[in-house]
Amino acid sequence: MGASGVAVKRLVIVVIAIGRVASADELSPPYDPCRDSILDPVATPVRNVAIDAQRGACLRDEIGTGLLASALIDTPGFHGVLAGELRLGGRTRIGRAFELGFGVRVLRYSFVQNAVNKVTKVATGPITLTAARAGQLGDGARVALVGTIEVPGTRYDQETTHVSGELTGVVSAAMTEHVVLHARLGALAATASSAGGRTHRFALRAGADLSRALGRRLAVAGGADMEAGWYGGLDHVNLRVSLHLRFTGLWRGQIGMGIPVGGEERTNAILHLGVLRDLW
């Protein structure tokens, strides 16, 4: 069993352990998987512009900001990319079934090295727009169809036209009063076009996270996302862990880490620190 397989096995053991602890609680089903936003997944996106950001099926009213850092260190290939970005975003419910959201990459600092070529870049943009339609899926579960699109022409660099987006079906189900399972299945696409040509990327993704509330202010989560097609075959299995905190009142904090393993993926790690505020 390879390293990625061992990691998946360990994650499953953790998930089961969380579930078993949950099952020891007093039960009074069915539970609302959206009852507390600290049970939402913490995003650890691998792809640029966070088009593969993980979320649940719950519609929210919130704004937030976050720091996202990623590292690609390919020593045999003499290649490395280190990046950190400051993001701003928010979403709001429209009626009972719809949600609209936006995201802005306020600032991105990147360092890239190919052998002895070294370049840094500071950039802003793009803006992304998100739409979701959600509904009930039986007792104790919600389902949503989520779409995100990068708005063309909103990046700092105008010589290349970038468009990217994703369409994902998400299910959030309350396993117990304190445990919620989020599962997703979707597709990503990106195209970039400049004077010299056009490049397209497309991938399918599937994943799941299990969030467990520990008291009223803290939730821990673990999960995995699998992606295939971006590099042609299996891209990665993104093993994720996170903490979701409620500070005080409507304020929340998030810490998440993802480590893509297996496949052709070049990115080695993603770290997300976020602060959000529920609007009401």
Place this chain on the structure above:
Amino acid sequence: MITWDARDAIRVVAIVGIVALASGCREDSCIDDACGQPCARVRFGCSAQPLYVGPVAGAPLAYRLGLGNGAAGDILISNGIVTAVISALDAPNDLAPTGGNLIDLGPVGGIDDLTIVYQLAGILPDDAFAYRALEIVRREGSVGVTVRGSLDGRPDVLVVTHYELGACDPGLRVRSELFNGSPETQAFLIADTSHWGKRRVVPFVPARDQGYLQPELDLLELAALWDPHDHVAGAAPGTDDPGYASIACDREELWGVSDLEVSAIGTPMTFSEPGDTIVFERMLIAAGRGLGPAPAIEAALAARAQLFTTPTIAVSGRVLAGGLPFGGDARRASIVVRANGAPVSAVVPAGDGTFATTVRAGGDVTAEVWSFGRKVLDATGPAFGDLSIEEPATVQLTVRRVGDPIYALVAFHPADDATRAAVTGSFHGRQTECAPWLGPPHGASPACNQVIVAPAGTELEVPAGRYQIFASAGPEHTIAKADAELVSGEVSVVELSLVRLDVAPPGWLSVDLHVHGRASFDSGFPDQDRVRSFAAAGVQVIAATDHDAIGDYTETVAQLGLDQQIAVMGGLETTQVIPWLDVPGEDVPRVIGHFNFWPLRRVPGASRAGAPWGERLEPGELFDRMDPLVGPRGVMQMNHPWDEPLFGRDLGYLRAIKFDPRRLVDDPATNNSVLLDSPGGRHRNADWNTIEILNGADQVELQKARVVWFSLLAQGLIAAGTGNSDSHGMTDSQLGWARNWVDARTTVASFDADVLNDSIRDGRLVAGNGIVITVEIGPPAGPRRGLEFAPYRVAAGDVLAITVRAPPWVPVDEVRIVTSTGTRVIASGTQLMHPLDPLGTAGVLRYQAMLPIADLVTRDDFVVVEAGLAYPDAEDFDDDGVPDTTDNNGDGVVDRSDIEPDEDAGPFTVPPDPRDPSDRRYWVTRVVPGAWPMGFANPLLLDLDGGGWVPPGLP
């Protein structure tokens, strides 16, 4: 439950439509087959001549360049003002992985000084532009070539370069594009990389504290050294050499680095995300002949002024010496023009002493005049008027042997410190420093402090001063010395006489099997001077081994009437420069080092003169490819097996594969066993016929190469050892130092290369720097057998008869015997003859003895006889089995305090040439700089028990 309605569908369609519109608009590009004229805003006017684009073989003769690399099938572009040649796709050259690169550029009627200009995106082999399609372009008023492909190791990164020449252009208009179709963000650049080779074109960068002097290029610090300039230029300091310059058209500055070995000039290092395109437009200009880079800089500024604000100013003047016009040669005068203290151009005055050019303006304009390698005058311009400098002395030289004038090499040495201080010079601080500096050290004679004297006599200009003048004609002659006080403006006649000595056995030929000339990328030495140097050194047979092109001087030998004195074998030195070889334990790919092959037939008009492309091959595969060309009686030689890498490229194969001489060849715990692999199915990687043990006149390579040679001999991998000069000119290494003496069984007059090479392959040769050792084995009373690899069945009482001969000016302090058990000194001090008069004829015989075989070996073994100076102490600190460090701090002990900071071993240095006549090396280093006298005889294989020779194995 989710339902879809018409409104949802409309939303989706709208989004898709926006995406389609946004991604569909792209500007035209060369990658897309919509290539406009590069540098379109730049215009030149003239009376246009016919344009040509097509194979070199079909080009008008008047449009072709002298000394070009272009083969018949390469593509020539010319407008009658300048000519360029783009290599055919299937004809890669030098550093480029494919064809489609600029290999010749020069003004019509002139010569080409380029090796190659190719494009890259980074320093890794994967980042070189690899072209796979070539298109000839004909337009109204211009012609061109477009080449397309990808990065060599990244097929999803597309590249294109479009070359175009307009009717009146002084150079090529070039546009390159790189499209990042990979899924990752990269740090790319586009740079034109020119391989200058250290000894030809000297780059000129118009930046403060640069000019001809650039910071040392450290590839690991490339990002810090990657600097902007508004133009970059260069020229070789010869009388025929063109000037080169480049400017960017699509941005104000070029970015890059320049170095004597290589320049890389292009865009800044660029953040390249998937889908990004990098574009680079520039002009590559060639102009002038023997005038330095100034004509090309002038044309570059004229182009740049049409694009960007470029203040310029005209400068002019005339150089006089002794009241008379003085110019036409960079030796006489070479001028660096500065604006506000920063060098902006460099010009060589014409024969009438005048110079006039346009330079970038900006503050006070000054000029520094250099003459014979020294700055002799500072002046203020821009109209400099008459610049008077000191007139040199003129010397008329003749060297005779028994009254008959001969070819010889003459060296000038300052006779006192005042003269040395006054005449020590260099080319504007670049290249080798010489005292006196008679000419560019890597160019035609006179070069550095030496001159080739022809039988008709030779006249040259020398800075005034007191000199000791030495003449030599190789180790089979005496040397002669004359003292002279040379006065400015006066003519001195100096005649020297040499005497031939009986150093080599009669009938043996002196042979140099590693020789470079102008056909090599790292030589600026003209063919005629190259051949004259053969005669001046007394070498009778040459293997012409230019880098990656079959060389041959037969025609030039005949032109000079030397065909009864000198025989030439066409040959080749394969020089891998594209790293590819994975060596266990190494993070970066390597190359296999250099190999010589001869005899080969030069094919005029063929790519690389008929040499196959030798990149990305292990030695065994290379031997498979070369074997049919050299033939069954030809020779395949491993050169300098432990030489240090240069610019990240290995020069020595055994060092590259981390061969451990202390371990068996088939030891699985080492990389040694790769020698036994047959990667191409026929030859093993160890199937060379000869190994170059002596390379050059010093002992650096020798002390390392002998260790690996003896290890291989002890294990039964028998190959002859050779000693060669690896000369590229008059200064780097002198022709014939080292050389071989071969029991040839043929003569120059009726030369049979096969017979000579049979002797070489069979080990019937000795090699040395001025020392000849003859060895025979047999009964004391004779008859005895000489050198050859057929094992000798030792009989009781057999002896090893050793004779060591050397000219009186070459010291011999030891005679050594080497077997599988080690090296021991068998004679030294008073056991050897030491001539009293180094300038005389007595004392050629230094040692003669018969040694009982029984005293030398106790089992089957090999025996190598060496003689010369004692080896300097050296240690092996990196634990690879080969000495690497000498006593560099002079404390008498070789320890870790001798190691260079931040290194784990080395350096291995040569003691400086002595100035004290009482020093043992003084006289030989007057005529052969850096010489460390040493000689060796090829091994005898001793079969003691008559059961066939059994390799003795490692100790």
